Amino acid sequence: MDAEELFEKFSPMVYNLALRLSGNKSDAQDIAQDAFLKAVRGLGNLREQSFAGTWLYRITVNVWKNRVRSEKRRSFWRTLSLSWGGGDEAPALQVPDPGDGAEAALEKGEEKAALEAALAGLEPEERAMLVLREIDGRSYAEIAEITGKPLGTVKSGISRAREALRRKMSGLVQDHGT
Amino acid sequence: MEHKICRENLSAYLDGELRPEEKAQVAAHLAGCQDCRARLDQLNAVSALVKKHAMEPVPLSLKKAALAPAPGRPWLKPVLAFSAAAAALLVVFNLNRPGGESLSPQGFSSRMSDNSFGLAAPEAAVAPAAPQEVPAAPASTLYSEADKKYEAAPHVAAARGNYAQAKFAAPRAAGSLGAAGAAASAGSGAAYAPEFRGRVAVQVSLPGRASAAMRTALAFLRGTGIPVAAATPGRLVFIKNDGSRTTLTEADCAYGFILFDGRQDPLAVTDLASLAASHAKYFGAAPGR
Numbered sequence: 001m002d003a004e005e006l007f008e009k010f011s012p013m014v015y016n017l018a019l020r021l022s023g024n025k026s027d028a029q030d031i032a033q034d035a036f037l038k039a040v041r042g043l044g045n046l047r048e049q050s051f052a053g054t055w056l057y058r059i060t061v062n063v064w065k066n067r068v069r070s071e072k073r074r075s076f077w078r079t080l081s082l083s084w085g086g087g088d089e090a091p092a093l094q095v096p097d098p099g100d101g102a103e104a105a106l107e108k109g110e111e112k113a114a115l116e117a118a119l120a121g122l123e124p125e126e127r128a129m130l131v132l133r134e135i136d137g138r139s140y141a142e143i144a145e146i147t148g149k150p151l152g153t154v155k156s157g158i159s160r161a162r163e164a165l166r167r168k169m170s171g172l173v174q175d176h177g178t
Numbered sequence: 179m180e181h182k183i184c185r186e187n188l189s190a191y192l193d194g195e196l197r198p199e200e201k202a203q204v205a206a207h208l209a210g211c212q213d214c215r216a217r218l219d220q221l222n223a224v225s226a227l228v229k230k231h232a233m234e235p236v237p238l239s240l241k242k243a244a245l246a247p248a249p250g251r252p253w254l255k256p257v258l259a260f261s262a263a264a265a266a267l268l269v270v271f272n273l274n275r276p277g278g279e280s281l282s283p284q285g286f287s288s289r290m291s292d293n294s295f296g297l298a299a300p301e302a303a304v305a306p307a308a309p310q311e312v313p314a315a316p317a318s319t320l321y322s323e324a325d326k327k328y329e330a331a332p333h334v335a336a337a338r339g340n341y342a343q344a345k346f347a348a349p350r351a352a353g354s355l356g357a358a359g360a361a362a363s364a365g366s367g368a369a370y371a372p373e374f375r376g377r378v379a380v381q382v383s384l385p386g387r388a389s390a391a392m393r394t395a396l397a398f399l400r401g402t403g404i405p406v407a408a409a410t411p412g413r414l415v416f417i418k419n420d421g422s423r424t425t426l427t428e429a430d431c432a433y434g435f436i437l438f439d440g441r442q443d444p445l446a447v448t449d450l451a452s453l454a455a456s457h458a459k460y461f462g463a464a465p466g467r
Contacts, residue, residue: 003245011244015236029240036244045376112231119232133193134228140195159189165224166217 001049003040010056011036013136017057020127021064023120031067035060053136057146061128118168125149126161133158181207184214192221371413371425374444379457380436381408382446387433391450395435398454404461416444437461 001009014035019028039056046052119127125147132138132146140158144151184207190196191204208215374380379399383392399406411428418424419440426436431446435453437460438444447456 007241007245011236011240012233015240016233019234020232025234025237029237029243032236032240033243040245111227115227115231130228131232134225135233140190140193155190155195158193159186162189162221162224165228166220169224169227170220 010053014056014060016131017060017128020131021124031063034063054142054146061147114169118165122161122164126157129154129157130161188218188221371415372409373415373417374438375417376440378438379404379406382411382431383433384410395450395453
């Protein structure tokens with residue numbers, strides 16, 4: 001499998017996995033790009049091509065984790081420098097629950113927008129687990145390997161994610177479910 | 179099965195991820211519980227909605243960016259310039275020394291001759307290791323006689339300051355501190371040690387001292403497909419896939435090859451006649467590589 005083939009076959013899922021992990025398109029593109037660059041460099045050493053997807057998704061998750069770690073470090077130093085600077089303490093931000101938008105979108109009959117709003121209220125890794133399962137049809141064991149989480153965490157993560165979506169989109173899923 | 183336990187397992191039931199006995203228990207509960215059946219239907223509807231709407235199209239620009247050669251590293255330019263200057267100074271001072279002693283072998287960094295070296299396994303590929311991605315030092319001394327085609331390339335690449343794209347630069351090349359580190363260590367006596375990861379054979383010899391036997395051995399190794407790197411005798415650090423490090427010194431191998439597969443301890447082969455047998459024994463001991 002060459003780089004082009006790897007991209008053609010896996011880019012939709014790599015990008016969408018990155019999108020669900022990062023929560024925004026700009027970061028998703030950066031993460032997917034980094035993941036492919038790393039993957040292409042190591043492609044010659046990929047022994048089992050049948051594992052290419054799992055391998056590539058794991059790279060994607062790790063790229064995201066590294067970015068999160070870097071961002072936390074930067075944030076820590078920013079906070080530290082602010083507090084040393086003796087500046088006024090910043091007021092706590094009131095962050096609305098992103099999932100709240102789901103009901104409003106539903107009322108307007110915007111199914112996709114409602115889903116996006118509901119997904120935004122989930123933890124990044126729960127979103128990733130959910131799309132790996134729903135879109136890519138990955139087994140729980142594969143998802144555990146990709147995310148580096150125990151099998152039980154994957155099972156409960158997917159269950160929590162679906163349950164949260166069910167609650168936030170209750171009107172819609174009741175229509176579908178009945 | 180209790181109502182609550184059934185609810186906790188509905189999602190996995192939907193995915194067919196329960197053990198047979200759990201699946202039977204949930205099915206039995208569902209048969210008699212309308213609430214749980216309704217909940218299962220709703221989870222099914224959630225699943226259908228995600229399948230229908232959650233996939234976003236890939237931006238067109240991603241392909242070009244993702245398949246482009248590794249980007250240049252602007253910060254590397256001044257480092258390369260300093261490295262080149264330091265290396266030049268070293269050479270000048272060394273030539274002017276009375277007695278014409280050679281440079282400290284430890285003053286040289288190693289070089290990769292095959293750009294597949296570095297990401298030996300998927301595990302290695304996913305390891306967060308940005309600092310290890312710095313390419314080989316520009317002032318690396320190239321002396322592998324069997325590798326003539328690369329001899330002029332590093333200087334060109336160094337001058338352009340675009341090392342990442344130089345064809346000989348491995349993604350995880352050793353000696354990332356480069357000539358700056360080499361220059362510092364040569365002056366202070368501190369040991370600068372090149373690092374090696376993944377599957378590799380390291381040719382150890384002084385510049386220009388490779389014998390016919392070594393060239394034959396080198397040709398044999400190339401034929402096996404293993405990446406071959408070159409280093410001068412001195413401290414050489416081998417980093418296994420699990421992160422543990424083994425350091426070999428001149429006492430272990432002053433002339434010959436060091437075989438390394440990222441899993442076992444490195445094997446120094448100083449008797450070139452036994453290289454083929456040692457190679458078969460060492461890499462044969464770790465099948466599937």
